[in-house]
Amino acid sequence: MPRIGFLVILLAAPLFADSITIGTLTYLGTNSAGYSSYSVNFDTTGVTAHPFELNLALGGSFGPFSSVQELTLGPGPGIINCPCTAVEISIYFPSSQPPTLQLVSGSLFHPLPITNSFILPLAGQMFIQPGQSVPIEITAVPEPGTMLLVASGLPFLLKCLQRPRRQIISGPSS
DSSP: OHHHHHHHHHHHGGGSOOEEEEEEEEEEEEOTTSOEEEEEEEEOTTTBSSOOEEEEESSSEEEEEESEEEEEEOSSTTSOOSSOSOEEEEEEOSSSSOOOEEBTTSOEEOBOSEEEEEEOOOTTOSSOOTTOEEEEEEEBOOOHHHHHHHHHHHHHHHHHHHSOOOOOOOOOOO
16 A cells, blocks of 8 residues: 555656746857857747747846747846856746746646746856857646645655654674
8 A cells, every 4th residue: 555655646746847948048158348148039939829928037137028039138237247157047927927828739838927947057067158058948837636646645655754663673692
């Protein structure tokens, strides 16, 4: 019986959160004055049935933008200037309540209000390098059924962790 409960928890983990890729963030480099530039390419063609508006934060807040748009940020004040050990972009929606997005497949996608993407240094590098890019993804709110499945396994997991451990009693040594 305990193995079945553990299996249920393991099977629930991959179902927890979906995400969709809506574009890319690319670090273009830093000019001689010390200001950095970034390319942000939003393209939800083939992902969502309709474009939508979103905002982004990369050292400052910008937007709203269409979900099908390419823009260059910087060089200039208000932008994260490198060399950097990491760059974070936050995607959020203009209204306090994120919209429900219809995907091309016809299914509905309920995004979290804020999603973050990071550019991190390549292996063996201390700082991010010009030309590095990462996908920009937005993550969905977990479905209630998935949350219920995970929550139902938590008491079982706690019971397993609280189970008294058997002590080995050694006999007299020779």
